[in-house]
Structure formats: C-alpha cells, structure tokens
Amino acid sequence: MTTTLSKLVSTYIQTHRLIQPHDRVLVGVSGGPDSTALLHLLHRLAPGWPISLGVAHFDHKLRGADSQDDAAWVAKLAEALKLPFFHGEGDVRRHAQQEKISVQMAARQLRLKFFHTIRQRHHYHKLALGHTADDQLELFFLRLLRGSGPEGLKGMWPQSPTGIIRPLLGTPKTRILAWLASCQLPFREDASNLSRHYRRNQLRLDLLPQLLSYNPRLPAAVEHLQALLQEQEEYLSQEAAINLDRLKTAAAACPSLPVDGLLALPPAIQRRVLRLALAQAGVDLNRLTFDHVEAARKLAQRPQPAGEISLPGGWRLVRQYSELQFTKESPVPTPWSEFILPEQGGGMLNALGRTFTWTSELPAENYDFSSAHPSIALMDQQRLDFPLRLRTFRPGDRFQPLGMTGVKKLQDFFVDAKVPRQERPFIPLLLSREQIIWVVGYRLAETVKITAETHQIFKVEARAIREHTP
Ligand SMILES: Nc1ncnc2c1ncn2[C@@H]1O[C@H](COP(=O)(O)OP(=O)(O)OP(=O)(O)O)[C@@H](O)[C@H]1O
Structure with missing residues (x-):
C-alpha cells in the first residue's frame, strides 16, 4: 500500500x-x-x-x-x-x-x-x-x-x-x-x-x-466529464485571450472594449472575453456571477447608446456609445443614461445621486409594514419583469400612480405632487420593462402594489448618496 x-x-x-x-x-x-x-x-x-x-x-x-x-x-x-x-x-x-x-x-x-x-x-x-x-x-x-x-x-x-x-x-x-x-x-x-x-x-x-x-461509478463519470471540461476550458480561454488582445488594440482607451467587436464573437467567447477583461481591470472574479456577465452582454446589445451596470467591489461597466468602459469613478449621467439592477436576488447600486439597495422574496405573510417610508418601495414581486432599470424623465413618460385607475402623464403628476420644476429632471424612475413602477421618493405605480394575493415582496430602498458621506 x-x-x-x-x-x-x-x-x-x-x-x-x-x-x-x-x-x-x-x-x-x-x-x-x-x-x-x-x-x-x-x-x-x-x-x-x-x-x-x-x-x-x-x-x-x-x-x-x-x-x-x-x-x-x-x-x-x-x-x-x-x-x-x-x-x-x-x-x-x-x-x-x-x-x-x-x-x-x-x-x-x-x-x-x-x-x-x-x-x-x-x-x-x-x-x-x-x-x-x-x-x-x-x-x-x-x-x-x-x-x-x-x-x-x-x-x-x-x-x-x-x-x-x-x-x-x-x-x-x-x-x-x-x-x-x-x-x-x-x-x-x-x-x-x-x-x-x-x-x-x-x-x-x-x-x-x-x-x-x-451509480457507484459516479466519481469516475464526473472525473471524466471534468477532464473534458478542462480541455475545452483550456481551448476557449486561449481563444478569449487572443480575441481580447485583438479587441483591446482596436479600442482607443484601456480598459475598454468596442461593442461591435465584442458582439461579433460567439456568445461562449463573448462571456469569456468579458470575464477576462473584467479580471484584467481588477474585478474579483470570485464575486462575479453569471448574472453580472449577462447584464454586461445586455448592456452591449441594447439599442440605447448609454447606460451602466454595477459590478462587485465598486466597479462599474459603462456603455458610452460604441464602447464598454470599466471604471471605478463616480457616474456622470447623460440624459439617456439607464442603470440596470443586475441581480434579482438582492444588491446595491449607486446611480442618479442615490444608493439603491434591493431585496427579493420577502414573504408577504406577516410582513411588518411599519417601516414604510417614501424612500422605500414595496412591490409584488410576481408583477415585476427583471432586470429592473433606472433612468430619469423623458418627454412623453406616463404612469399609473398608486390609487388611480387611469394612466397619467408624468409631467402632470409632477405638477399635482408639487415637485419643483428644477428637480424633475433628476428624479430617478424605476422601470419594469417599459413601465414606470416607482417615481422614487414620491409614488409607486398601481400595477405593482401589494395585494391580498401577493406572496413575495420585492423591496427597494433609495437613499441620497450624501447621507452616507461623512
Ligand atoms: N489552516 C490551514 N493551514 C494551512 N493549510 C491549510 C489550512 N486549511 C487548509 N489548508 C490547505 O488547503 C487544503 C484544502 O483545504 P480544505 O479545508 O478543503 O482541507 P481538507 O480537504 O479538509 O484537507 P485536510 O485534510 O488537509 O484538512 C488543505 O489540504 C491544505 O493543504
């Protein structure tokens, strides 16, 4: 022996x-x-x-x-x-x-x-x-x-x-x-x-x-599968490294990636190129989930030329027209900026002057509603389409305020709620698909309210970033 x-x-x-x-x-x-x-x-x-x-x-x-x-x-x-x-x-x-x-x-x-x-x-x-x-x-x-x-x-x-x-x-x-x-x-x-x-x-x-x-031979079967996966991984990670090098030289600034070049790659390589680029920028891969990488791909695919997602360790991936940039600096919102809440399960994002934190799957039964506050939105999780997005006012925006039967122009809502004109362009709006579901700090939408049928609550809290800074 x-x-x-x-x-x-x-x-x-x-x-x-x-x-x-x-x-x-x-x-x-x-x-x-x-x-x-x-x-x-x-x-x-x-x-x-x-x-x-x-x-x-x-x-x-x-x-x-x-x-x-x-x-x-x-x-x-x-x-x-x-x-x-x-x-x-x-x-x-x-x-x-x-x-x-x-x-x-x-x-x-x-x-x-x-x-x-x-x-x-x-x-x-x-x-x-x-x-x-x-x-x-x-x-x-x-x-x-x-x-x-x-x-x-x-x-x-x-x-x-x-x-x-x-x-x-x-x-x-x-x-x-x-x-x-x-x-x-x-x-x-x-x-x-x-x-x-x-x-x-x-x-x-x-x-x-x-x-x-x-199956007593399961360990051998798994070992065999892992050997195959390791071989594939070796090949695909080499491909990713070659493609990242090629894309990086084509891009003007570093660390950044050209959107077109990235989208031209097969999805399996896209994901690896993104992970590798993020690792090279300094993002901790142990904390980077599949959802992060998918949110990054969606950011590249979307027709709007601006937006961003937050990544572990305070990193942000910013879409600026035809480029994806990796940065840790504070956001400079453009009028068309959109921010994705990347993980459905819960997370944190600094956007539009606030820190948003969200938690999902809170059981509705016996929920203590006493902590309700204008900076907190409690919604029926089943009525939401993920990922949720944040942006500011755009001309033509409409929404159905809580307690109303009809849809209202956001402009009119602002007037009725006496929101000062100069503040309106900066008020964050939370969206599920194309629907505004929360005018942050003011009113929830009727469509996502909690009812007797609600099983799970999705909670979002928005705090002004200055509250956190000493
Ligand atoms: N406290 C430690 N100090 C030094 N090395 C460690 C320590 N803990 C773990 N390691 C190393 O990491 C390896 C894997 O850690 P893990 O906790 O999975 O150990 P394990 O499978 O229980 O092994 P072991 O029987 O050696 O404890 C260990 O075999 C050892 O080489």
Whole structure:
C-alpha cells in the first residue's frame, strides 16, 4: 500500500508537470489527513527529485483552543521532519463582516494571502495543497447545486498559473486514510467536518452516498466529464485571450472594449472575453456571477447608446456609445443614461445621486409594514419583469400612480405632487420593462402594489448618496 500511493502521486506529479528539479515548495498543512499525508509523501519523494520543502499553517482562530493545538501540532511535525515552519493567523470573522462574505470564504482569502506573503518573502516557487479527488467531486456537486456553468463545473486545476499545485487531486481520500493508517502516521481530526451545519458536509454525508447508491461509478463519470471540461476550458480561454488582445488594440482607451467587436464573437467567447477583461481591470472574479456577465452582454446589445451596470467591489461597466468602459469613478449621467439592477436576488447600486439597495422574496405573510417610508418601495414581486432599470424623465413618460385607475402623464403628476420644476429632471424612475413602477421618493405605480394575493415582496430602498458621506 505504502509504495503504491507514493508511486501513484509521483506519477500524477510527473504527468501534470507539477514540480521541477530544485523547486522550492511550500506545503499548506492544516493538520488534517490530506495535507498531513501530502507533506509526508513529498518529504519522502523530495531527495530523489531533488526539491526543498517548507511548511505553512494558518490559524483561523475559529475553533478556540483546538485551533491553537492544530498550529502547535503542525509546528512539531515540521520540526520532526526538519523543515522550516511558517505560522500565520488572522481575524476571520471580522474579515467576513468587513467584506460581507461567508466565514469560509474569508478564511480562504486570509489563508491564501498569508501563503502568498510567505512565498514571496522566502522565494517558494510552488504552493502545494492537499485537495483530493473527493474534494473535486464535492466541489462539482456544490457548484452544480449553486447553478455554476462549465467554467465552475470543470473543478480545480492540478496546477494554477500562479504556482498552486494539487498533487493529490487524482487520489481518493480512502486511499490516503489507508496509507496514513498503514504507516501509522497520526493527523488531527476536525470535529466540524461532521457538522451538518455546513452545506459541504451535508453533501458529503447525505447526498453523495445516496447518489452513489444509484451509480457507484459516479466519481469516475464526473472525473471524466471534468477532464473534458478542462480541455475545452483550456481551448476557449486561449481563444478569449487572443480575441481580447485583438479587441483591446482596436479600442482607443484601456480598459475598454468596442461593442461591435465584442458582439461579433460567439456568445461562449463573448462571456469569456468579458470575464477576462473584467479580471484584467481588477474585478474579483470570485464575486462575479453569471448574472453580472449577462447584464454586461445586455448592456452591449441594447439599442440605447448609454447606460451602466454595477459590478462587485465598486466597479462599474459603462456603455458610452460604441464602447464598454470599466471604471471605478463616480457616474456622470447623460440624459439617456439607464442603470440596470443586475441581480434579482438582492444588491446595491449607486446611480442618479442615490444608493439603491434591493431585496427579493420577502414573504408577504406577516410582513411588518411599519417601516414604510417614501424612500422605500414595496412591490409584488410576481408583477415585476427583471432586470429592473433606472433612468430619469423623458418627454412623453406616463404612469399609473398608486390609487388611480387611469394612466397619467408624468409631467402632470409632477405638477399635482408639487415637485419643483428644477428637480424633475433628476428624479430617478424605476422601470419594469417599459413601465414606470416607482417615481422614487414620491409614488409607486398601481400595477405593482401589494395585494391580498401577493406572496413575495420585492423591496427597494433609495437613499441620497450624501447621507452616507461623512
Ligand atoms: N489552516 C490551514 N493551514 C494551512 N493549510 C491549510 C489550512 N486549511 C487548509 N489548508 C490547505 O488547503 C487544503 C484544502 O483545504 P480544505 O479545508 O478543503 O482541507 P481538507 O480537504 O479538509 O484537507 P485536510 O485534510 O488537509 O484538512 C488543505 O489540504 C491544505 O493543504
């Protein structure tokens, strides 16, 4: 068993060219079975290649004394193997709150930042992580459940362009555990791996065993599919890079993309070109959803020559006639500017001098309406067509104010509501399709009001941006 696993891993490393002679490899060791086995395996293989190893452990401080014990345990292991040890720690919960991300995501971000710093400071060419074939399978189903596209379903690469390597990605966890047992190598147990509080654990403990009872060869089938998806991804991402380079040289300013050139590409390449361009501009791809990319494509396709959408991290994609520009600067609305509320589920957008925040699927039953305010619109979600849009007044605009049976010219509504003439051009209007559904701060439309039949409420709040600035 012992030799077979080292042979298997060694072959995987060679096939995927994960390590070159004289590489300096930093191993991320949590103390769990996978990374502990990885460290031992690399340590046994190291003299033959030859490579030099270092051990890095990050204390997430999420499990009290257990976290500290893990760190001390890994430090001891490194000492026993006579390897340099690097310890890092961070306030994961605070980071999660600040960035409005999950605790797991925050832990991963801080950990990777720590690894990056150590690699730079101590000149490690590679970072080896202990992801296994089981992790790859779980990730596939987690992403499938989340609605990922082929780029997500393809799973983790054995090697990333930044030098992260995963030598155990082809090895099932059962083999790793059996190998550790046969060599009598101890590791740390993480009790949270058994908690059904986490989606990943529910999947591993409940869903996957059920799926395997339908088809015991499911892991092999998924592995095969992922290999195909990775090959396709390699080809398509090369195509995207070539096309982005071509489009960028054709465009006057950078970072920007010519709309015509982008729309001439097949949709599969359009999406990748947009993602790549956004990544190059500095947008965090982990936070960029399919909806963002689709909203960007719609922005390019629409007949109106101006508009914009908001992207994660305060980024904005602005359509200016024949160009799409990526910017973080504040918007300069033109009379024809339109803003799309990109994610139906909820989000935030700075537009037309206000910060709009929206939330969907609030259950109508027992909803507490006491917080009603002119800056808040509560609507019947089923009567809305997404994505909603924002713009200002255009001649000829009409709408059916709440409580009225007929449609009224917006001009007349402004007069009746005594809206000062000079303010009218700046009042944001929320639209569903071509219908005005909210004259922001003044009146909702009759067509979207909440009735006894309403199941789910869509809530939008508009606050003047100056309220936020100190
Ligand atoms: N706290 C940590 N310190 C150092 N490396 C870590 C830490 N947490 C995770 N890693 C690295 O990232 C890999 C994947 O993390 P994940 O949390 O998915 O671990 P896992 O599958 O439970 O593996 P393990 O059995 O090694 O804990 C680990 O195998 C390890 O290489």
